[in-house]
Each structure stands twice: as structure tokens, then as C-alpha cells.
Amino acid sequence: MSLRSFLGSRAGKNFYNICYCWGACLVILGAVLTIMHATHANLFLMIGLCTEVFIFFISGFDEPSREYKWERVYPILNDKNANTDPHVARYNVKTVAGGSANYQKALEQLNRNVETLNELYINKLNELYEAQIKQLKNGGSQMDVQESTRKLADEIAALNEKYRKMLDTMN
Template identity: 80%
Template structure:
């Protein structure tokens, strides 16, 4: 395995990170010991500095990060005369709301509101049914059954939400 492929691997990146951090720690420790005139201060400083030299040497073999061509995704980046003022651009939110998409957005908003109302109404119905059961002295089996029904209703509504989100995306 070559040094370049090793440094590109997960193990190589972990090794590089550990060496880099330990080298920096030893340099700082050596500098602190040097300031304090402690024993072995020169040794710690030199070990840390040599570790950093080693790290900077092997970093020359590391693959550089990939440059992305953002102008392919956003062609406006190539246009020197592009208008970047959000209040003037043709894709302003106000313009989108007034365009042909307006009907679709209004219908989607209406569907979401209807689904929200349905969700809240179902939850309220089931909650009220459970309270009535508690007041009437229902058994724990009855409460478990109504709780299971509530969970089933929530699961059905969540599926509807999921489908709606999938159509939006």
C-alpha cells in the first residue's frame, strides 16, 4: 500500500490526526516546560517539533481536497453582470406566488391545513373517548384497546403526512 493510499484511508486519516494532535501537545508542553525551566524541557520541545516536522512532511503526500465546479450548478456565478439583489431578481418569492405555481401552492397549503385539522380532530376524539371511559370506570383492557386505536389512527395520519412530504420533495 502506498503512502498516498494509506493517508486517503480512514486508518491513515486517524493516524494523521493522532500524530498531529500529539505533536502539537508536545510542542506546547515543551514550550511550557522551557518557560518554567523544568527538567527535560528541551527533550519535550524537540520531540514535539520533530513530530510536527514529520506530520508536515507526510502531509505533502496527502491528496488535496476536491475542487467543485459550482458554476455548473449555479450558472449565475459565471455572469459578471448578474443581478444578485433579492428584491429585484426574477425568482423573487412574491413573483413565484403570483405565477402559475400559485394555484398549486394554494392547493398544497389547503391540503396540509385539512390534514392538520383531521389529525387534531382524531386526536381530540380519541382523547375524549378515553376520558369518558375513565369516568365510567372502564377496565385497563378497555383503556389499552382505545390507546391501541389511537396509536393506529396516528400511524395512518403519519403515513398521510409522509406521502405528502414525499410529493413535496
């Protein structure tokens, strides 16, 4: 296990936290004992400082935290003239009003797309189902029915893939 993966694990974070806290405690204790001119004060101070040096050294191998682009989630963060006082207004009126119209258009387009896919899905299923019924009435063989069932399954899989792609784009 590498140092980076260890520091990223729960045990590594616990170890790092314990070393950091104990090192800080020993530095403070050593400083207090040095001020008081106590015996072994320099030893405590040196142990604490060496622990802190070790902690700062291994912190260089720790993976930095991710920086999130919050302005993509909250576009108001990009607006320099936005009212950010929570007591005055909860939202910037211009941003909400403009965003509302765009949101409504996107929602209507999404609804149209879902309705179109649903109609396509139902029509394909009905066509294949009617073809199977027709084959059975005309004395079609078991192989013909199996082939048409396989086609039906392929069509359903293709339509499910379209639904999956649409859901992936929405997320």
C-alpha cells in the first residue's frame, strides 16, 4: 500500500490526526515548560517539533481536496451585482425570472421528447405483438414465433438504450 493510498484511507486519516494533535500538544507543553525553566523542557519541545516536521512532510503526499465549481450549481455566485444579504432577499429577481423561462422551455422540450419516445415504444411493441398474433393465426411454426420474440426483445433493448441515454443526459 502506497503512502498516498494509506493517507486517503480511514486508518491513515486517523493516524494523521493523532500525530498532528500529539505533536501540537508536545510543542505547546515544551514551550510552557521552557518558559517555566523546567527540566526536560527542551526534550518535549524537540519531540513535538520533530513530530510536526514529520506531519508536515507526509502531508505533502496527501491528495488535495477537490475544488467544486459551485457557480455552475448556483449561477448567482457569478453575478457581481447579486444581492447576497439573506435578510433582504432570498434570490436575485433577475436571475430567477430569466432562469425560470429557460427552465420552463427546457422542461417542455423534455416532456415532448419523453412523449415521443413513449409513442415510439408503444407503437413498436404493438407492431411486433400483432405480427406474432398473425403468425400464430396463420399457422406459423414455433421457430417463427421465437424469431419474432427475439426481434421484439431486440427492439425493447434498443428503446431501453434510448431511454438510458436520455436519462444520462438529464443527470
